Each structure stands twice: as structure tokens, then as C-alpha cells.
Amino acid sequence: MDLRPSPEQRQIRETVAAFVDEEVIPVADEIDRTDEFPADLVEQMAELGLMGMPFPERYGGAGVDYHSYAIALEELSRGSGGLGTIVAAHVSLAANAIYEFGDDRQRERYLTPLAEGADVGAFALSEAGAGSDVPAMETTARRDDEGYVIDGSKLWISNGSVADTVIVFAKTDPDAGSRGISAFVVRPAEDDGFHVEGTEEKLGDKGCPTAELRFDGLWIPAERRLGEEGEGFVQALEILNGGRITIAARGVGIARAAFEAAREYAREREQFGRPIGEFQAIKHKLADMDTKIQAARLLMHRAADRKIHGEEYVTAAAQAKLYASEVSREVAEEGIQIHGGYGYTKDFPAERFYRDAKLNEIYEGTSEILRNTIGDRLLEP
Ligand SMILES: Cc1cc2nc3c(=O)[nH]c(=O)nc-3n(C[C@H](O)[C@H](O)[C@H](O)COP(=O)(O)OP(=O)(O)OC[C@H]3O[C@@H](n4cnc5c(N)ncnc54)[C@H](O)[C@@H]3O)c2cc1C
Numbered sequence: 001m002d003l004r005p006s007p008e009q010r011q012i013r014e015t016v017a018a019f020v021d022e023e024v025i026p027v028a029d030e031i032d033r034t035d036e037f038p039a040d041l042v043e044q045m046a047e048l049g050l051m052g053m054p055f056p057e058r059y060g061g062a063g064v065d066y067h068s069y070a071i072a073l074e075e076l077s078r079g080s081g082g083l084g085t086i087v088a089a090h091v092s093l094a095a096n097a098i099y100e101f102g103d104d105r106q107r108e109r110y111l112t113p114l115a116e117g118a119d120v121g122a123f124a125l126s127e128a129g130a131g132s133d134v135p136a137m138e139t140t141a142r143r144d145d146e147g148y149v150i151d152g153s154k155l156w157i158s159n160g161s162v163a164d165t166v167i168v169f170a171k172t173d174p175d176a177g178s179r180g181i182s183a184f185v186v187r188p189a190e191d192d193g194f195h196v197e198g199t200e201e202k203l204g205d206k207g208c209p210t211a212e213l214r215f216d217g218l219w220i221p222a223e224r225r226l227g228e229e230g231e232g233f234v235q236a237l238e239i240l241n242g243g244r245i246t247i248a249a250r251g252v253g254i255a256r257a258a259f260e261a262a263r264e265y266a267r268e269r270e271q272f273g274r275p276i277g278e279f280q281a282i283k284h285k286l287a288d289m290d291t292k293i294q295a296a297r298l299l300m301h302r303a304a305d306r307k308i309h310g311e312e313y314v315t316a317a318a319q320a321k322l323y324a325s326e327v328s329r330e331v332a333e334e335g336i337q338i339h340g341g342y343g344y345t346k347d348f349p350a351e352r353f354y355r356d357a358k359l360n361e362i363y364e365g366t367s368e369i370l371r372n373t374i375g376d377r378l379l380e381p
Contacts, residue, residue, distance in 0.1 A: 001305045003298075005067070012068045016075040019048060024079030031080055031207040032352050037162050038207050041083060046117020050076070051090060055099050059107050060115035066242075066304040070249040074297070077253030081356025082207030084250040089158035089208070090114065092243040094121025097167045097183060101226040101235050110165055110185050119164035124154040124186075124213060125236055131156075132369050134169075134233060135178040139215065141170035147221040148172070148184065153197070153214040156363070160211025161196045163188060168215070169236055172229045181232035185224040186215075193218030204355030241314055242307060243364050244321035248300040251324030251360045252293060258328075258335035258353035259289045265339055265348075282338055289331045296324035315377045322370040325360035332357040 005013070023044060031038055045051055053069040055061025069091070077084030095114040098106055113119040130136040139152025150170050160166065166186045173180030188194040197212040227235060263286055266277030276282045299320040306313035332354040336343035343350040361367045 001302065003301075005071070008064065009068050009071055012064065013071050013075060015048065016050065016072045017078075019044070020075050020079035024076070024083060028080045029349065029352070031082055032204075033206075035201075035206040037086075037209055038080075038083065039162075042086065042117065042120065045076075045087065050087065051117030052095060052111075052115025053091060055095065055111065055115045059099065060112040066245065066308050067301055070245055070300055070304050073246045073249035074253040074256070074300075077250040077356075078257045079253075080207060081250065081254050081353075081359070082205050084253060085158050085205050085208040085359075086120075088243065088246045088250060089123055090121045092246045093123030093239055094159075094163070094165060094167050096242060097123065097226060097235065097239050098165075098185065100239065101183065101231070102185075106185065106223075106226070114165060120159055120162050122157050122159040122163035122166045122211075123239070124157045124160065124166050124168045126154060126156045127152070128155045132366060134236060135181065137169065137171060137181065139168070139170040140174060141168075141172050141182060141184060143172065143222075144219075147219055148225070150184065150186070150193070150215040150218040150220065153212065155212050156200070157211045157213055158208050158363075160213050161199050161209045166194075166213070167226070169232045170215075172232075176230065178233040179230050181236070182229045183226040183232040183235050184220055185226065186218065186220060191218050191220055203358060204352065205359050240364055241317045244317040244370075245300060245303045245307065247360055247364050248296065248303065248317075248320040248324035251321070251328035251357065252297045252300060254353050254357045254360070255289070255293045255296065255324075255328040255331040258332040258350065258357070259286070259293060261348065261350055261353070262286065262289065262335040262338040265342075269340075276338070285334050285338060289334055292327040292331060296320070296327045299323050315374055318365065318370040318373045321360075321365065322367055322374070325357075325367060328357035328360050329354070 049062040052061035053064050057063045098111040114121045127137050141148040141150045168184050168186045171180050172182040193216040195214040197214050200210040266282050269276045303313050303316035303320040306316045335350045339350045342348050
């Protein structure tokens with residue numbers, strides 16, 4: 001694995017970093033306060049080609065590799081954790097489901113507007129009683145002559161209330177456990193029976209609406225099914241594996257924001273007649289924070305490298321996501337400590353980084369589930 005970024009990867013970082021510094025950071029506190037979906041930023045990201053980075057140009061994507069995509073996601077998350085989730089759910093989950101498992105016609109029709117950023121995507125897997133335990137889902141898709149009738153509800157769906165295209169997982173054979181799940185492309189504006197029940201009031205991740213969705217006799221034509229009946233569970237796991245690399249990127253990005261703010265504060269804040277950064281206790285915190293960030297980023301690129309080369313990357317992606325998630329929370333927590341009392345107030349963004357970081361340990365596989373995944377694979381004969 002070449003640890004040096006290619007000229008293209010360097011240029012992508014510079015472009016996205018400039019966008020984040022100029023357009024995202026100035027409004028990040030406002031997004032956090034209002035919790036409004038930043039449609040104008042999404043439009044700008046579409047213009048920059050950030051809404052379909054890893055997909056081929058013939059489907060409206062930017063055709064860049066997974067390292068570049070992770071680098072961009074890291075930079076966006078450095079500016080706003082909510083923006084990181086908006087893009088990760090749209091690209092890694094929704095659009096990627098169509099790219100990986102759709103046929104050519106489905107890709108042209110549904111992936112292209114997503115990759116171009118004209119449409120927003122969401123990925124609806126979780127339910128009230130089925131989070132870690134995906135096969136416990138109760139949403140059904142009953143076959144009729146020409147299509148499917150979907151009934152049920154989904155919880156915690158990022159972008160769910162603003163999406164033009166929602167990938168919905170439902171049971172086509174309720175008695176077949178994980179083998180009875182199938183994936184469908186649902187279009188809220190066209191399909192009767194799609195309802196947004198509401199959005200969650202969350203600790204952080206503001207700006208990305210987390211919606212509860214209900215499907216009430218929602219009929220879709222059979223051509224909206226992705227792949228074959230019964231393949232949905234395996235498809236979901238594959239999509240989440242790739243998604244975990246980008247949640248690792250979100251972790252690295254938020255940790256960097258927390259670290260950079262703490263470093264600046266340690267240089268400026270004086271106590272006992274000198275900058276607090278001169279106290280060894282603070283200096284060592286900064287040293288540990290940056291070391292963890294560097295390690296998390298290497299794990300992220302290691303997983304991306306294995307994915308790019310077609311190697312098995314389930315363990316690598318789980319390790320990258322697990323480690324980067326915990327690092328983001330730890331670094332953000334130390335960031336508050338370095339800010340002292342000010343870190344506990346809304347006067348500084350340190351507390352926002354902490355609230356945004358915590359989510360990394362929960363979605364796209366909790367840290368406990370990821371430890372199970374890694375441990376199981378380590379013990380395989
Ligand atoms: C802000 C946000 C955005 C989200 N976005 C999406 C989205 O876009 N699409 C989507 O489909 N879902 C989304 N989710 C759902 C998310 O993936 C789930 O919340 C997550 O998988 C955990 O499921 P749960 O909340 O039901 O927790 P549970 O599965 O009930 O877990 C509760 C606790 O028990 C632990 N636990 C459960 N099973 C085991 C086990 N076998 N071994 C050890 N410990 C275990 C968990 O680790 C956790 O600590 C989102 C969630 C949030 C909070």
C-alpha cells in the first residue's frame with residue numbers, strides 16, 4: 001500500500017478542504033442550532049461532483065477511487081458531522097446499493113440523478129424492533145401480478161424525509177429469516193402509500209434528518225427490485241461494509257476538527273502566566289490525540305486499499321470503523337477537557353464535536369457488533 005496520496009487524491013483534499021473552510025465551517029454552528037437540512041450546501045456539493053464520487057462517469061459519478069472518496073468525506077465531516085452523514089447515507093448506502101445490485105436500466109434511471117446530486121438518497125434497513133438484529137424486520141413486500149405491495153415502517157433513516165429515492169428492505173418471504181429479505185427502489189414522490197411520520201430530535205448529527213417512515217399498501221412495479229428475491233440481507237451487509245470505511249472517515253474528520261480547535265486553544269489560553277500548551281499534561285493530551293487520528297486514518301486507507309484491490313475487507317472495514325469511531329469520541333472528549341469550562345459551553349464548538357462523534361459508535365454497526373464481527377473472523381478455523 002502506497003502511503004503517499006496520488007496527485008489526484010491531493011487535489012481532491014485541497015478542493016474539498018477549501019469548500020469546507022469557505023462554505024461549511026462558517027455555517028456549521030447554525031446547522032447545529034437549527035437542525036435544518038442544508039439544501040444549498042448539497043447543491044454546491046453536487047456542482048463539485050461530491051454526491052457521486054466513486055461511481056463511473058457514465059452514471060453521473062466522478063469516477064474517483066475509494067481513497068479519494070474517504071478523503072473527501074473526512075474533510076466534509078471536519079466541517080459538519082451532519083453533512084458527513086448526509087453524504088455517506090446518500091453515496092455509500094443508497095446510491096451504492098443501486099450501483100452494486102441494480103441492472104443497467106436501474107442504474108441509468110435511479111443512480112444517475114443520485115450521483116449527479118439532482119436527487120437525494122436514503123437507505124431504509126432499520127426498524128423499531130430490528131437494529132442490530134436485521135432479520136427481525138417486519139416490513140413485508142407481498143408479490144402481486146405486476147409488482148409488490150409494501151407494508152411496514154422504518155426507523156432512524158438518514159435523509160429519509162428529504163429523499164427522492166429510498167432503498168427499502170422488506171420481507172418477501174417472512175418465514176425464511178435472513179434469506180427472505182429483498183431490496184427495492186422506492187420513489188416517495190411517485191409512490192402512493194409513502195409517509196414520513198416524523199424526524200428524531202438528536203444529540204448531534206444536526207442537519208441530517210433522521211426519519212421514521214411508514215409504508216401503507218405502497219405498490220411498486222417488479223422492475224424496482226434490486227437483484228433477486230431473498231438476496232437483500234447479503235446485499236445490505238455488503239453495502240454496510242463499504243459504508244463503514246466512510247463512517248471511519250467521518251470519525252477521522254470530526255476528530256481532526258476537535259484536535260485542531262484544542263491545539264489552537266492550547267496555544268492561546270494562558271494560565272499561571274503561560275500558554276496551557278506548555279504544561280506537559282496538555283501537551284501529552286495533544287500528542288495522544290494526533291497519534292490516534294493518524295492511526296485511525298491509516299486503518300481507513302488500509303480498508304479502502306483492500307476494497308479497491310478486490311480483496312476481502314470485512315474485518316479491515318470493521319476495524320477501521322470501530323477504531324476511528326472510538327478515537328473520534330475520545331479526541332472530542334479531550335478537546336472539551338483542554339478547553340476547560342469554556343469547552344462545556346456553546347461558546348466553542350468543542351461540545352458539538354463530541355455530540356457528533358458519539359454517533360459513529362452507534363450506526364452502521366455498533367461497536368459491540370463490530371467487535372463480534374472482528375472476533376468471529378479472528379477465530380475462524
Ligand atoms: C442518527 C442515526 C442515523 C441512522 N441512520 C440509519 C439509516 O440511514 N438507515 C438505517 O437503516 N439505519 C440507520 N440507523 C440505525 C442504526 O443503524 C441502528 O441504530 C443500529 O444498528 C443499532 O440498532 P438499535 O438502535 O436497534 O440498537 P440495538 O440493536 O437494540 O442495540 C442496543 C445495544 O445492544 C447491543 N447489542 C445488540 N446486539 C448485540 C449482540 N449480539 N452482541 C453484543 N451487543 C449487542 C448494541 O451494541 C447496543 O449497545 C441510524 C441510527 C441513528 C442513531
